[in-house]
Amino acid sequence: MLAPNYQILNLTAAFCLASFACFVMPQLSAAKEKSAPLKPADTKSSTVQITPARLEVKPEDPMSALACDAAFNKAVMAKVNATVLESFYSKEISKKVWPDALEKQKERILAAKNLIELSEGLNAAIDELKTSHCKFLTINDDTFYFLHSLFHVHRQEPKAISVFPGFITGSAGFDPDTVRFVLDGSPAAKAGILVADKILSVNGFPFVGQANYFGADRARISIRVSRGGKQHEFQFAVGKGKMYDMYVEAVEKSARRFEKDGLQLGYIRLWCGGQRAQEEMEAQLDEEPLKSCDGLILDLRDGYGACSLDALDPFYRQPAAYPDFEMTLRNGKKIVNRSYFDKPMVAIINGGSRSGKEMLAFSLKKTNRARVIGETTAGYFVAGKLFPINEKCALYLAIEDCSLAGVRLEGTGVEPELKIENDKASSHDKQLEIAKEELIKRIRQTREKGVTKTSS
Numbered sequence: 001m002l003a004p005n006y007q008i009l010n011l012t013a014a015f016c017l018a019s020f021a022c023f024v025m026p027q028l029s030a031a032k033e034k035s036a037p038l039k040p041a042d043t044k045s046s047t048v049q050i051t052p053a054r055l056e057v058k059p060e061d062p063m064s065a066l067a068c069d070a071a072f073n074k075a076v077m078a079k080v081n082a083t084v085l086e087s088f089y090s091k092e093i094s095k096k097v098w099p100d101a102l103e104k105q106k107e108r109i110l111a112a113k114n115l116i117e118l119s120e121g122l123n124a125a126i127d128e129l130k131t132s133h134c135k136f137l138t139i140n141d142d143t144f145y146f147l148h149s150l151f152h153v154h155r156q157e158p159k160a161i162s163v164f165p166g167f168i169t170g171s172a173g174f175d176p177d178t179v180r181f182v183l184d185g186s187p188a189a190k191a192g193i194l195v196a197d198k199i200l201s202v203n204g205f206p207f208v209g210q211a212n213y214f215g216a217d218r219a220r221i222s223i224r225v226s227r228g229g230k231q232h233e234f235q236f237a238v239g240k241g242k243m244y245d246m247y248v249e250a251v252e253k254s255a256r257r258f259e260k261d262g263l264q265l266g267y268i269r270l271w272c273g274g275q276r277a278q279e280e281m282e283a284q285l286d287e288e289p290l291k292s293c294d295g296l297i298l299d300l301r302d303g304y305g306a307c308s309l310d311a312l313d314p315f316y317r318q319p320a321a322y323p324d325f326e327m328t329l330r331n332g333k334k335i336v337n338r339s340y341f342d343k344p345m346v347a348i349i350n351g352g353s354r355s356g357k358e359m360l361a362f363s364l365k366k367t368n369r370a371r372v373i374g375e376t377t378a379g380y381f382v383a384g385k386l387f388p389i390n391e392k393c394a395l396y397l398a399i400e401d402c403s404l405a406g407v408r409l410e411g412t413g414v415e416p417e418l419k420i421e422n423d424k425a426s427s428h429d430k431q432l433e434i435a436k437e438e439l440i441k442r443i444r445q446t447r448e449k450g451v452t453k454t455s456s
Contacts, residue, residue, distance in 0.1 A: 060214070060215060061205060062140075062202075062205055062208050062209075062211035062212045062214065063114055063116075063208065063211070065139075065211050065214050066114040066115040066116060066138070066139075066140055066208075066211055067113065067114055067115075068112060068113070068114060068115055068118055069113075070110050070111070073109055073110050073111075073112050073118055074110060075390070076118065076122075076389055076390065076393055077102070077106070077109050077110070077122065079389050079390075079395075080122060080136060080389065080395050081098075081102055083387050083389075083395050083397060084098050084126075084129075084395075084397065085098065087385070087387070087397055087399055088129065088131075088134075088397060088398060088399070089131075089382060089383070089398050089399050089400050089401050090131075090401075093129060093131075094129075097128055097129060098125075098128075098129065101125040101126075101128035101129070102125045104124075104125065105121045105122070105124050105125040108120075108121040108124070109121035109122055109125075115138040115139070115140055115392065115393070116138075116140060116208065116209075118136075118138070118393075119136055119137075119138050119140070119141070122136040123135060123136050129398075131382060131398045131410070132354070132355075132378070132379070132380030132381070132382055132384075132398065132410060133355070133380060133382050133383070133384030133396060133397070133398040134384075134396065134397055134398050135395075135396045136389075136393065136394075136395055136396075137393065137394045137395070137396055138392055138393050138394075139210060139211070139392045139393075140208065140209040140210050140211045141209060141210060142162075142164065142168060142209070142210055142243065143396070144159070144210070144394055145159065145160060145161070145162035145164070145210070145242075145243045146243045146244060146247070146272075146304060147386045147394070147396060148160040148386070148394075149161075149242040149243045149244035149245070150244045150272075150274055150304075150306055151386055159391075159394075160242050160243070160244070161240055161241065161242060162210060162213070162240065162241075162243055163210075163213040163214070163216045163217055163238050163239070163240045164186075164210075164213070164238070164241075164243050164246060165186065165187050165188040165193075165213065165221070165223070165236075165238050166182060166183040166185075166186020166187055166188040166189055166246060166250075167179050167181065167182045167183070167186070167188040167189075167193055168180050168181055168302070169199060169207075171352070172302070172350070172351040172352040172378070173351060173424055174424055175198070177198055177199050177200075177207055178196060178197070178198050178199070178424075179193060179194065179195050179196060179197045179198075179199065179225075180195065180302065180352065181195060181301075181302040181303070181352070182194065182195060183246060183247065183250035183253075183271060184250045184251075184253035184254040184269065184271075185249055185250055185252070185253030185254075186246060186250065187236050187237065187238050187239075188223075188234075188236075190236065191223075191234040191235075191236040192234060193223065193225065193234060194227065194427040195426075195427045195429075196227070196424065196425055196426055196427050197225040197226070197227050197232075197427075198225060198226040198227070199223065199224075199225055200224045200225060200226055200231065201222075201223070201224045202221060202222070202223050202224075203216075203221055203222050204222070213238065216238055217238075217239060217240040218237065218238075218239055218240070219237065219238065220235055220236060220237050220238075221235070221236065221237075221238055222234070222235045223235075244272070244274065244276075244277075247271045247272045247277060247303060247304065248271075248272075248274075248276045248277045248280055250269070250271045251268070251269065251270060251271050251272075251277050251280045251281055251284070252280050252284060254267070254268055254269035254271070254299070255267070255268045255284040255287075255289060255290055256268075256289060257289035257290065257293055258436060260436055260440060261440055263294045263295070263440055263443055264289075264292065264293045264294045265293060265294065265295060265296075265297060265436055265439055265440070266289065266290040266293030266294075266295065266296040266297065266343075267296070267297045267299065267432075268281060268284055268285075268290060268296070268297075268298060268299065269299035269301070269303075270298065270299065270300055270303075270307070270311065270357070270360075271302075271303035271304070272303045272304040272305070272306055272307075273304070273305055273306035273307030273308065273311060273356045273357070274306045274307075277306075278307065278308070278310060278311040281311065282313075282314050285314055285341045286337060286338050286339075291338070293343070294343065294344075294443050295343050295344040295345060295346070295439045295440075295442060295443045296341065296343060296344075296345045296346075296439075297345070297346050297347075297348065297432070297435045297436070297439055298345055298346070298347045298348070298364075298370060299347075299348045299432075300347055300348060300349050300353045300357045300360060300361055301348055301349060301350040301352055301353055301374065301431075302350065302352035302353070303352070303357075304354075304355075305354050305355025305356035305357050305358070305380070306355065306356050307355075307356030307357050307359060307360055308356060308359075309359060309360070309363060311356075311360060312360055312363055312364070312369075314339065314340055314341045315340075315341055315342075315345065315364075315369055315370075316367075316369065317339060317340035317341075317342075318340070318342075319340055319342060322338075322339040322340045324336050324337065324338050325337045325338075325339075343443075344439060344442040344443045344445075344446050345364070345369060345370035345371070345439070345442070346370055346371045346372075346373060346435045346438045346439040346442060347360075347361060347364050347365075347370040347371070347372045347373070348372075348373055348374045348431050348432065348435050349361045349372060349373075349374040349375065349376075349377050349414065349416055350374045350375040350377070350422070350431070351375055351376065351377070351378055352378065353374075353377040353378060353414075354377060354378035354379075354380035354381075355378075355380050355381060355384075357377070358377045358378070358379070358380070358381055358409050358413060358414050359381075359404055359409075361377055361414040362404055362405075362407070362409065362414050365414065365417065366405070371417055371418070371438050371439075371442055372414070372416050372417050372418075373416050373417060373418040373419075373420055373431065373434060373435055373438055374416045374418075374419070374420055374431050375416060375419065375420070375421055375431075376413045376414065376415050376416065376419075377409075377413035377414045378413055379409055379410055379411045379412045379413035380410070380413075381402050381403075381404070381408070381409035381410045381413075382398040382399075382400065382401055382402055382410050383398065383399050383400035383401075383402055384396055384397065384398055384399065385397060385399045418434070418438065420434045
């Protein structure tokens with residue numbers, strides 16, 4: 001049985017299993033020049049306006065904030081080089097592979113005119129380390145802000161603050177400008193942006209990444225997408241804050257219940273780990289709509305890692321060891337708190353499930369606590385640490401190798417028991433639909449076993 005230990009969790013997230021998302025915002029070559037607002041390819045277009053903005057954003061070329069020169073690039077390259085040589089988990093790789101890898105990209109790195117080009121050059125060298133949790137990050141990357149907000153969750157850190165509409169593009173089989181996931185309850189979700197939407201422009205400029213939102217705090221932004229051969233424009237307000245906070249809120253907003261075949265199927269998505277996110281998931285299990293459901297779908301797809309095994313505590317606790325705690329209020333109302341969840345489960349994984357989430361999937365599958373379906377996880381299972389480079393750049397680097405029950409998941413991942421692939425060109429969630437069917441089977445099997453045991 002797993003014992004809760006949220007104090008250890010912060011260390012786990014900071015130095016062991018904080019997931020590098022590999023979800024750096026797209027680096028589009030078209031973004032190097034200013035563009036006029038795009039015109040619809042046909043007359044079949046639409047505009048959706050969500051949430052009146054308090055301020056109008058003044059469109060600015062996002063590339064203007066990403067400019068750099070040879071002197072800047074040289075200083076950054078030197079610090080990245082020193083950090084890899086001193087801190088990368090494998091001394092052998094850092095000495096035999098890294099120097100040549102960096103030398104091959106040196107001319108390209110020094111010639112970079114903006115942070116996108118600089119990032120492309122440095123990451124081309126870093127990729128030769130062939131290890132997860134290794135990425136050069138800039139202020140144009142969502143991961144830059146998420147990791148700063150995760151590692152500095154208890155104190156103010158300017159680098160943790162950003163404007164983020166709530167969707168991520170690229171990686172795990174998606175094109176750099178194609179939406180891979182949308183956070184529950186985010187401005188983008190409320191506006192109607194969907195998985196598989198191709199982002200064409202933001203405020204009339206080509207989509208390049210976080211730089212598209214600089215200066216947009218409390219303002220209405222305009223995002224034009226291509227969906228099914230048609231163009232749509234979404235206008236909605238965005239605010240500034242810690243990106244980790246939005247992921248935690250998305251955990252809460254994801255909780256829902258589906259009614260199917262006379263059963264109540266609960267669902268929650270653990271968008272990331274970290275103490276607050278895991279506590280939020282556990283809190284939702286003891287509230288409606290999940291508290292009285294017949295079974296649960298635990299969605300571990302996409303987002304970030306940073307999970308510890310503590311996240312699974314509620315699912316492994318035995319009712320006899322964790323009796324219900326009942327309180328009676330002055331008005332006679334009774335409140336019952338339950339610290340365990342012992343109902344049937346199905347877990348969904350995909351290529352965006354990484355790091356700490358792979359640990360959860362491994363455990364759920366190994367113990368048969370949940371039926372694990374979907375796609376093989378990323379195989380990103382080493383310890384990552386965020387190293388500051390300067391005010392605009394950081395290096396996320398693998399500092400320790402890891403294994404689980406003697407199994408090294410790095411490069412292999414966790415295989416699902418039932419393989420189901422979603423169509424990356426569609427927002428239809430086939431994996432979720434199959435998860436519902438599998439959960440119904442599991443609920444009925446559990447009930448049949450209970451009847452058999454009672455009869456005997």
